[in-house]
Amino acid sequence: MKLAIGCDHAGYELKNEIIQYLKNFDGVEVEDHGTYSGDSVDYPDLALKVAEAVAFGDAERGIVICGTGIGISIAANKVPGIRAANCHDQYTAQMCREHNNANILAFGSRVITAQTAKELVKTFLETDFAGGRHQRRVDKITGIEQKYSK
Ligand code: RB5
Numbered sequence: 001m002k003l004a005i006g007c008d009h010a011g012y013e014l015k016n017e018i019i020q021y022l023k024n025f026d027g028v029e030v031e032d033h034g035t036y037s038g039d040s041v042d043y044p045d046l047a048l049k050v051a052e053a054v055a056f057g058d059a060e061r062g063i064v065i066c067g068t069g070i071g072i073s074i075a076a077n078k079v080p081g082i083r084a085a086n087c088h089d090q091y092t093a094q095m096c097r098e099h100n101n102a103n104i105l106a107f108g109s110r111v112i113t114a115q116t117a118k119e120l121v122k123t124f125l126e127t128d129f130a131g132g133r134h135q136r137r138v139d140k141i142t143g144i145e146q147k148y149s150k
Helices: 009-024 043-055 070-076 090-098 114-126 133-147
Strands: 002-007 029-032 061-066 084-086 104-108
Touching: 002 009, 002 043, 009 029, 009 061, 009 114, 043 061, 043 070, 043 104, 061 070, 061 114, 070 084, 070 104, 084 090, 090 114, 104 114
Parallel strands: 002 029, 002 061, 061 104, 084 104
Antiparallel strands: none
């Protein structure tokens, strides 16, 4: 699976740690969209890179990291086709896949520990969408997107 990853300055160190951690997963190819230092940047710019990689099919899924996970997930969700979930624990990481078919995992470097972040990543990668009634609901999300897209 090709996985796009990106962060702002607040997520820079955690992103590096997650990239190292992802080497434990067979078949996961990581595409690092930056940022590449701890210098201040604007999280929407990095969210857009990862979200476009996923929306255009260059990557199957993505991970975005900022201080809280809030700004970068809001920005990623503006790209049609993106369902970015800001998660804080294993349960939300599992549900975002099973119920919401999230294609981008977001989290905050100032909110969760690196250990928790690794657990979220593992769960996000290993959990399948449940489909069924959840497909209908995800289709309704797409419907909202289409209503407001020109
Ligand atoms: C940067 O200081 C911070 O605002 C950003 O990383 C993020 O938390 C925004 O939602």
